[in-house]
Amino acid sequence: MINTVVVGKGWPLMVHANDNQVVRFDIKAYQRTLAQYKEAELRNRIEPCSLLTKEQITNIL
Structure with a gap:
């Protein structure tokens, strides 16, 4: 499903993750x-992505 939205249509994603x-x-x-x-x-x-580790911040960038 993500491939359809991003790769197929070129739409950005926004997901909710607070864990x-x-x-x-x-x-x-x-x-x-x-x-x-x-x-x-x-x-x-x-x-809101409020619970991040330093490693996750590096991976996001």
């Missing part, structure tokens, strides 16, 4: 999908 494990899952999903996306940069978001 460390959920943020980890979301980051992995974004990374897998964006590795296939070759168009203009998108402004994808994870909100």
